[in-house]
Amino acid sequence: MxxxxxxxxxxxxxxxxxxxxxxxxxxxxxxxxxxxxxxxxxxxxxxxxxxxxxxxxxxxxxxxxxxxxxxxxxxxxxxxxxxKQKTDMQHAGLTLSLDNRLFMLGAMVYLMLGGLGLVINGALLSDGPARPVALHLVTVGFMLMLIYGLAAHMLPRFTGNPILMGVWPWIQMGLVHAGLLAYSAGFLAGMYPVVIAGGALIWLSLLVFTVRIWPVLWPKPRNNGLVIPLHIQPGE
Known part of the structure; x- marks a missing residue:
């Protein structure tokens, strides 16, 4: 049905x-x-x-x-x-889900933190350890988190396919937060194994995101291949 x-x-x-x-x-x-x-x-x-x-x-x-x-x-x-049997695959609706809302709110927080690098010791212009931290707060913290939230909300609506939900967006969110924290702390403390561990956690969050988004990108055929014409009157 x-x-x-x-x-x-x-x-x-x-x-x-x-x-x-x-x-x-x-x-x-x-x-x-x-x-x-x-x-x-x-x-x-x-x-x-x-x-x-x-x-x-x-x-x-x-x-x-x-x-x-x-x-x-x-x-x-x-x-x-x-x-219906229980499944983690869900369709996206008009309203932002809690996880996507938190991804976007997190992006704004990281943008503000990264922006502080412009004020504190000119971090984005210096050669010290604060520079990569500020840069990653903007690129990973802001840009990646914003992509996570927008893509998970918009792409399922564009294709009509469900997206993997359940615990997976929360795992994705936990990995990127933990990875960014470890990456930043490692640079500031000069502990490069911690930097590598942080990068690995961020990569794992990207992997979870890919697993969630990949099925969304392949819409199922609809209407048995028939196209319903849309007639628009002149001036509408």
Whole structure:
């Protein structure tokens, strides 16, 4: 059973509808996806079903309902679907998950810490041990953490594929934090084995990220190869 929830970023009630349907999708073995009407696939569905209101629920290609359903109503609509077996693969929604939010918040913190290197002893311009520390706070701490959070949130939405969740994002986060801490402390203390250990931990976080993202990059064929035309009237 395929369930598609058509939403939009600006739709306040869509967030509540998505929350309800995600809870149902955790219980039932359904192919659940959230389609943003701002994306091509969402616009195609709007055109085909001539939708005027969102959120809208489409089950097996047919419009089932409009608006926010109660949890009981949503469960009743998919009652025929079998119970779902537990899995760590999850679809991304409109709202940032806690792990992605923390990745981005961590990126901002590291950016501020790295920026202090411009003030304290001119770390980015000096040749002392503070320079590589400041540089890695910006490159690994800020840039890599920001990539982690944005990629895990946006790429599954672009491809429609689920991403590996469960404990894996937390392992990834712990590795990059521990690696950056060890890397920085090793440079400041002149303990290069600690620097190497920190680099290894950062590499392991990249490995976990790759394992999580790799399946997302290969979307499954949809609509049996058929393309639903999107007709846009002039001036729209």
């Amino acid at each position: 395929k369930v598609e929830l058509l939403v939009s970023e600006w739709c306040a009630s869509c967030h509540q509808s998505e929350k309800i349907w995600r809870e149902v999708a955790e219980e039932k073995d359904i192919e659940f996806s959230v389609l943003d009407m701002g994306q091509p696939e969402g616009r195609a569905l709007v055109s085909r079903l001539r939708l005027k209101t969102i959120p809208a629920v489409v089950i097996d290609g047919e419009l089932k309902g409009i608006g926010v359903q109660t949890f009981a109503e949503a469960r009743a609509w998919v009652a025929a679907a079998p119970a």
